[in-house]
Amino acid sequence: MAAQKNRKDCGKLVLLCLVFGLLWEAGARQIRYSIPEELGKGSFVGNISKDLGLEPGELAARGVRIVSRGRTQLFSLNPRSGSLVTAGRIDREELCAQSARCLVSFNILVEDRVKLFGIEIEVTDINDNAPKFQAENLDIKINENVAPGMRFPLPEAVDPDVGVNSLQSYQLSPNKHFSLGVQSRANGVRYPELVLEHALDREEEAVHHLVLTASDGGDPPRSGTVLVSVTVFDTNDNAPVFTSPEYRVSVPENLAVGTQLLTVTASDRDEGANGEVTYSFRKLPDTQLLKFQLNKYTGEIKISENLDYEETGFYEIEIQAEDGGAYLATAKVLITVEDVNDNSPEVTITSLFSPVTEDSPLGTVIALLNVHDLDSGKNGQVTCSISENLPFKLEKSIDSYYRLVTHRALDREQVSSYNVTVTATDGGSPPLSTKTHFTLHVADINDNPPTFSHISYFTYIPENNPRGASIFSVTALDPDSKENAQVVYSLAEDIIQGAPLSSYISINSDTGVLYALRSFDYEQFHDLQMQVMARDSGDPQLSSNVSLSLFVLDQNDNTPEILYPALPTDGSTGVELAPRSAEPGYLVTKVVAVDRDSGQNAWLSYRLLKASEPGLFVVGLHTGEVRTARALLDRDALKQSLVVAVQDHGQPPLSATITLTVAVADNIPDILADLGNLKPLHDSDASGLTLYLVVAVAAVSCVFLAFVIMLLALRLRHWHSSRLRQAAGGGLVGMPASQFMGVDGVRAFLQTYSHEVSLTADSGKSNLIFPQPNYADTLISQESCEKKDPLSLLDDSKFPIEDTPLVPVSFIFLMSFV
Numbered sequence: 001m002a003a004q005k006n007r008k009d010c011g012k013l014v015l016l017c018l019v020f021g022l023l024w025e026a027g028a029r030q031i032r033y034s035i036p037e038e039l040g041k042g043s044f045v046g047n048i049s050k051d052l053g054l055e056p057g058e059l060a061a062r063g064v065r066i067v068s069r070g071r072t073q074l075f076s077l078n079p080r081s082g083s084l085v086t087a088g089r090i091d092r093e094e095l096c097a098q099s100a101r102c103l104v105s106f107n108i109l110v111e112d113r114v115k116l117f118g119i120e121i122e123v124t125d126i127n128d129n130a131p132k133f134q135a136e137n138l139d140i141k142i143n144e145n146v147a148p149g150m151r152f153p154l155p156e157a158v159d160p161d162v163g164v165n166s167l168q169s170y171q172l173s174p175n176k177h178f179s180l181g182v183q184s185r186a187n188g189v190r191y192p193e194l195v196l197e198h199a200l201d202r203e204e205e206a207v208h209h210l211v212l213t214a215s216d217g218g219d220p221p222r223s224g225t226v227l228v229s230v231t232v233f234d235t236n237d238n239a240p241v242f243t244s245p246e247y248r249v250s251v252p253e254n255l256a257v258g259t260q261l262l263t264v265t266a267s268d269r270d271e272g273a274n275g276e277v278t279y280s281f282r283k284l285p286d287t288q289l290l291k292f293q294l295n296k297y298t299g300e301i302k303i304s305e306n307l308d309y310e311e312t313g314f315y316e317i318e319i320q321a322e323d324g325g326a327y328l329a330t331a332k333v334l335i336t337v338e339d340v341n342d343n344s345p346e347v348t349i350t351s352l353f354s355p356v357t358e359d360s361p362l363g364t365v366i367a368l369l370n371v372h373d374l375d376s377g378k379n380g381q382v383t384c385s386i387s388e389n390l391p392f393k394l395e396k397s398i399d400s401y402y403r404l405v406t407h408r409a410l411d412r413e414q415v416s417s418y419n420v421t422v423t424a425t426d427g428g429s430p431p432l433s434t435k436t437h438f439t440l441h442v443a444d445i446n447d448n449p450p451t452f453s454h455i456s457y458f459t460y461i462p463e464n465n466p467r468g469a470s471i472f473s474v475t476a477l478d479p480d481s482k483e484n485a486q487v488v489y490s491l492a493e494d495i496i497q498g499a500p501l502s503s504y505i506s507i508n509s510d511t512g513v514l515y516a517l518r519s520f521d522y523e524q525f526h527d528l529q530m531q532v533m534a535r536d537s538g539d540p541q542l543s544s545n546v547s548l549s550l551f552v553l554d555q556n557d558n559t560p561e562i563l564y565p566a567l568p569t570d571g572s573t574g575v576e577l578a579p580r581s582a583e584p585g586y587l588v589t590k591v592v593a594v595d596r597d598s599g600q601n602a603w604l605s606y607r608l609l610k611a612s613e614p615g616l617f618v619v620g621l622h623t624g625e626v627r628t629a630r631a632l633l634d635r636d637a638l639k640q641s642l643v644v645a646v647q648d649h650g651q652p653p654l655s656a657t658i659t660l661t662v663a664v665a666d667n668i669p670d671i672l673a674d675l676g677n678l679k680p681l682h683d684s685d686a687s688g689l690t691l692y693l694v695v696a697v698a699a700v701s702c703v704f705l706a707f708v709i710m711l712l713a714l715r716l717r718h719w720h721s722s723r724l725r726q727a728a729g730g731g732l733v734g735m736p737a738s739q740f741m742g743v744d745g746v747r748a749f750l751q752t753y754s755h756e757v758s759l760t761a762d763s764g765k766s767n768l769i770f771p772q773p774n775y776a777d778t779l780i781s782q783e784s785c786e787k788k789d790p791l792s793l794l795d796d797s798k799f800p801i802e803d804t805p806l807v808p809v810s811f812i813f814l815m816s817f818v
Contacts, residue, residue: 030118033084037092037102037123042085045075045121049082052110052117056082063111066119067350067370074104075121084119092123093160100162107399111351114365116398127165127218131157133226134283138212140194140228141326144202145235151181153330154192156283157214157224164217173211178230180212194228202232231326239327240266240277242319250336253309261292264299266321266329273324282320282330292317301333309339310374341379341428346372347436350401355441358412366392366440367404371424378427385423392420412442413479446484446538450476457532458549463522464557471505471550474512476534484538487512492531492545501530505550514548522554523596556601556650562658564592578640580632580666588617588662591624593646601650609657610643617662619644632664639663 033046049056052064060079076087096102102123107116133155140152159167170192172180177200181193192212208230215223243265251261268275279299281289292315293304299319315335322328351368373380384394384402391408404420418440425433452474459472478485489512494501505528507514512534528550535543565576576589595602606624611617613636618629626642640662647655 030120031108032120032122034122034124035086035090036126037090038126038128039086039090041088042078045084045086047082048077048084048108048119052108054082054110056080062113063109065109065111066106067109067116067368068106075106075119077108090123092125093129095123098160098162098166107401109351109368114351114368114403116368116401118398125162125165127161127216127220127222129160129165130222131159131167131214131216131224133157133212133214133224136226138226138228140230141233142196142200142230143233143235143326144200146196146200148196148199150196152194152196153282153328154180154194154212154228155226156189156191157226158285159214159216159222161216161218166216167214168217168221169215171213171215173213175208175210177208178210194230200232206232208232233326238268238270238274238323240268240321240323240329242266242321242329242331245331247331247333248336249333250338251303251307252338252340253307254340254342255303255307257303257306259303261301261303261335262333264301264319264321264331264333266299266331268323268327270323270327274327276324277321280320280322281317283318288312288315288317291315294319307337309337309376310343313337313339313376339376339379341375341426341430341432343374343379344432344434345382345424345426346374347384347422347424347434348372349436349438352438352440354439355443356406356410357443357445358410359445359447360406360410362406362409364406365403366406367420367438368397369394369402369404369422369436371400371402373424373426375426375428378429381427382424383427385425386420390418390420392418394422410442412444412481413448415442416444416481417441444481444484446480446536446540446542448479448484449542449544450478450487450534450536451544452476452532452534452546454546456547456549458551460551460553461516461520462553463520463555465516465519467516467518469516471514471516472548473514474532474534474546474548476512476544476546478536480536480538484536486537488535488537490533490535492533494530496528497525501528504528505530507532520552522552522598523558525552527551554598554601556597556648556652556654558596558601559654560593560595560604560646560648560656562591562593562646562656565589565658565660576626576660576662578628578632578662578664580634580636580664582628582632584628584630586628588626588628589660590626591619591644591646591658591660593624593656595648597648597650601648603649604646605649607645607647608642609645610641612639612641613637616640617642626660626662636664638665 031046031048031051035043035045048064049059054062054064056079058064059077059082064077066073066075066077073087074090075084077083078085092102095104102125104121104123106119108119109116135155138155142150142152154170157167157170159165167190170180170182170190172178172192172194177196177198179195179197181195182190183193184190192214194210210228210230211225212228213223213225215221247262247264249262251259264279266277266279268277278296279294280296281292281294284292291303291305291307293302294300295302299321301317314337315333317333317335319331319333320328321331348370349367350370353366356364356366369384371382371384373382382400386392386394386404391406391410392404393407395403395405397403404422420438420440422436422438423433424436425431453476457472457474461469461471474489476487476489478487488509489507490509491501491505491507496504502517504517504520505514506517512532514532530548530550531545532548533543533545535541578586578588582588591606593604593606595604604624605621606619607621608617608619615629616632616636617626617640619626619642624644624646626644642660642662643657644660645655645657647653
């Protein structure tokens with residue numbers, strides 16, 4: 001019932017909101033509440049949604065949460081009601097000890113706004129602790145000769161409550177010898193003393209039992225008791241005296257365990273057991289009792305546990321000195337713990353907004369950091385920094401919060417993630433630092449179009465390619481990621497010779513491979529110009545174009561086409577004319593041909609495949625000109641038939657042939673009239689001509705043989721006559737040997753003149769025409785050969801035998817027929 005009444009009274013102390021202030025630092029403000037301690041879990045603290053200007057249902061949607069660097073979370077948010085409630089039982093004494101005000105501070109983060117709201121909750125005290133003495137029993141020794149009015153210190157009770165709930169009064173059980181006196185120190189703390197009212201008589205009563213009660217001012221009040229046993233000793237008239245009523249010492253917090261702090265000293269002028277002084281702690285909380293060690297005989301105070309400035313920076317210890325006669329003296333020991341830089345800064349990542357899009361504007365909040373150092377003074381002053389090569393900077397926020405914001409533009413294609421190291425350094429000497437690492441990922445946006453590896457492409461494909469053949473492959477790269485980097489290929493629409501480009505070429509939209517949809521013909525077109533488009537799958541889509549030139553390579557698929565001479569359209573045979581008087585090299589006609597292919601496939605060469613008169617005509621290898629190879633003879637047929645082949649240089653080569661008919665005559669108008677009567681030369685006519693030639697050769701051979709025999713007889717006769725003249729007088733002795741010609745001379749003469757005779761046919765007659773020799777010693781004309789008999793030339797009175805040219809003429813005549 002008392003607890004329920006206490007909670008009801010404490011509920012009246014709940015304040016809806018102590019102060020609403022605006023502290024504009026990165027959008028933060030202070031909100032204050034007040035609650036009594038010892039509330040149960042889930043108890044209402046305040047309507048946080050209303051104070052934040054939000055609807056209750058928006059707390060979760062907006063990412064509202066509590067951020068605190070404390071180890072224990074005392075409060076929580078109720079997302080349904082929008083209220084701030086307790087997360088468990090709150091003990092004010094545990095939080096704030098005996099501080100006049102107990103304030104709990106933390107921050108509430110509205111994540112979507114990146115705003116912090118400072119929350120300060122005052123925990124008010126309730127009377128949940130009774131005054132408590134350090135010991136349940138106290139022994140006091142008093143000499144019987146102590147005069148009335150002597151005061152003896154009694155133990156003080158401790159009440160962790162504050163205000164009216166703290167210790168208010170002491171009471172002593174009734175006794176005729178003693179009364180209770182309460183004194184106050186300079187700091188206002190009251191302590192009890194036992195006052196001797198009447199002299200003691202050990203023989204009357206050796207021990208007095210008293211009860212000391214300490215009470216607080218709560219409603220209902222609470223109290224604690226200690227049993228005081230007063231033992232009456234024999235006479236001891238001197239009490240111990242400390243050298244100083246107060247001892248002060250300052251020690252660093254990192255002092256080693258077992259180190260001596262100081263030594264307290266009290267002296268007693270009595271002798272013997274009444275002068276022997278022992279030391280003890282008189283007033284020391286249990287938590288501090290374990291940290292210090294007191295030598296009861298020497299008064300040395302040592303450290304038994306490590307000191308921690310962050311836990312307690314000041315200790316007040318009361319030392320009691322007691323002699324053997326039960327006289328007591330007290331002194332205070334004030335220990336100040338000096339802070340050393342033994343705590344590294346702590347960095348807590350309160351919020352991290354990762355990934356962040358690469359198009360985030362400058363000043364975008366990336367992370368919210370809380371920095372704290374348990375040390376004090378310069379040792380607790382913390383500065384934060386990050387690497388300068390990062391596109392971020394740290395900005396100071398409220399309290400010990402920092403914001404990490406963008407300082408330069410981000411580009412995921414250059415750096416897709418950043419390893420951020422936040423270095424927190426305190427101001428101690430030497431300074432301590434802490435590094436906190438986290439990774440920030442940059443989210444991609446579609447800010448890069450696909451890019452081809454070349455400005456333009458060109459490729460070749462042979463004509464007559466199979467349908468569906470792969471022609472070429474283009475590749476475009478997009479430095480973006482995921483769907484922003486998925487490239488789709490297409491061809492720009494175009495019209496080629498009246499048909500859409502898509503009927504010629506197709507492209508695989510995923511791989512960029514181009515395929516031929518039809519077989520190309522070089523003779524139709526030599527090249528195709530097209531635009532290949534690469535488009536990514538981002539939103540919005542980005543694209544780029546590249547030109548592709550497709551060149552069709554020629555293949556030797558067209559035979560040469562003869563343009564001239566063209567066959568008559570009336571079915572007759574075309575005839576080329578050549579005068580019989582044409583000299584060698586005379587241009588009869590020209591075969592003109594073309595090839596629809598190109599390159600060496602269109603390089604044409606001409607050759608004569610067949611002729612009715614071999615050796616009479618030649619064809620220019622590259623020009624196709626038909627010319628006479630020699631002069632035309634009477635024996636040459638009137639009608640000549642030639643088969644000319646035109647061949648290209650492809651692989652394999654292709655060719656075409658044409659048959660030419662050449663009419664030979666001196667009088668061209670006459671031969672035009674007789675062209676209809678031209679008949680080809682039969683084999684029987686050729687056989688007759690051959691027979692005539694054989695007979696002529698045999699006759700000439702016989703005449704030549706007779707001539708040689710006659711010439712030898714004449715030579716023998718002449719030789720015989722010369723021998724006779726030599727025998728008569730030697731008249732021919734001085735004649736040079738060069739005047740005579742033997743067989744070797746005739747042979748050489750024939751060889752010299754054999755090329756200067758030609759056989760011609762004119763008007764059905766055969767004549768030998770002897771050209772003028774090139775030598776000065778042979779001047780025989782054609783008329784002299786016709787009028788004189790060859791035998792008359794053998795007259796020794798006019799010409800020597802060796803100078804006559806008749807023998808070689810006969811031989812040349814024979815050789816011409818052969």
